[in-house]
Amino acid sequence: DGGITQSPKYLFRKEGQNVTLSCEQNLNHDAMYWYRQDPGQGLRLIYYSQIVNDFQKGDIAEGYSVSREKKESFPLTVTSAQKNPTAFYLCASSTPGEWNEKLFFGSGTQLSVL
Amino acid sequence: EDKVVQSPLSLVVHEGDTVTLNCSYEVTNFRSLLWYKQEKKAPTFLFMLTSSGIEKKSGRLSSILDKKELFSILNITATQTGDSAVYLCAVEAWGGNKLVFGAGTILRVKS
Numbered sequence: 001d002g003g004i005t006q007s008p009k010y011l012f013r014k015e016g017q018n019v020t021l022s023c024e025q026n027l028n029h030d031a032m033y034w035y036r037q038d039p040g041q042g043l044r045l046i047y048y049s050q051i052v053n054d055f056q057k058g059d060i061a062e063g064y065s066v067s068r069e070k071k072e073s074f075p076l077t078v079t080s081a082q083k084n085p086t087a088f089y090l091c092a093s094s095t096p097g098e099w100n101e102k103l104f105f106g107s108g109t110q111l112s113v114l
Numbered sequence: 115e116d117k118v119v120q121s122p123l124s125l126v127v128h129e130g131d132t133v134t135l136n137c138s139y140e141v142t143n144f145r146s147l148l149w150y151k152q153e154k155k156a157p158t159f160l161f162m163l164t165s166s167g168i169e170k171k172s173g174r175l176s177s178i179l180d181k182k183e184l185f186s187i188l189n190i191t192a193t194q195t196g197d198s199a200v201y202l203c204a205v206e207a208w209g210g211n212k213l214v215f216g217a218g219t220i221l222r223v224k225s
Binding site: 033035040041042043044045048058059088090103105106107108 | 215216
């Protein structure tokens with residue numbers, strides 16, 4: 001079945017540690033996105049990529065980094081510079097031209113700080 | 115700055131009730147407004163609205179947009195426990211390449 005797979009489902013970070021969240025899609029979508037969801041707040045865009053080897057900062061990119069070496073993969077690294085990383089992270093993908101209606105989400109990763 | 119405000123923040127109803135969820139927005143060069151349902155984890159697409167006054171309908175769910183007053187409503191009739199979820203509203207601007215989301219409305223339907 002086609003879809004987006006995020007892993008792990010739950011992740012714990014120690015102080016000063018970098019952690020990487022995985023996002024893989026087999027939908028052949030060009031565009032991929034990372035959103036952060038905090039309780040009582042909407043989804044906020046961290047980074048997005050519309051094509052391989054290119055990505056753009058979203059609204060809250062500080063303390064995060066991404067790479068897009070393959071079309072299928074868009075990993076997100078939460079660095080030690082992100083002082084409040086506890087949140088639910090959602091990855092999404094879409095086909096350009098249909099992107100808003102055809103935005104597919106993964107099942108998310110819950111990141112917590114130890 | 116583009117902004118989306120949803121109300122109420124949470125709502126508890128009994129099965130069979132009808133509910134109305136609200137979404138107001140401020141966005142430069144509005145293109146579309148979207149509704150998503152988030153059960154457990156992954157949001158799923160419900161409706162995309164671009165024109166005022168045209169109701170979109172899917173089963174017991176319907177939605178309409180008012181571009182003059184800058185809001186949309188999502189109606190759910192004859193609610194069922196399976197309607198329990200977070201309902202997210204988002205807007206898109208022309209020339210933009212992202213969605214701006216509201217905080218969501220948590221709906222709980224009691225049997």
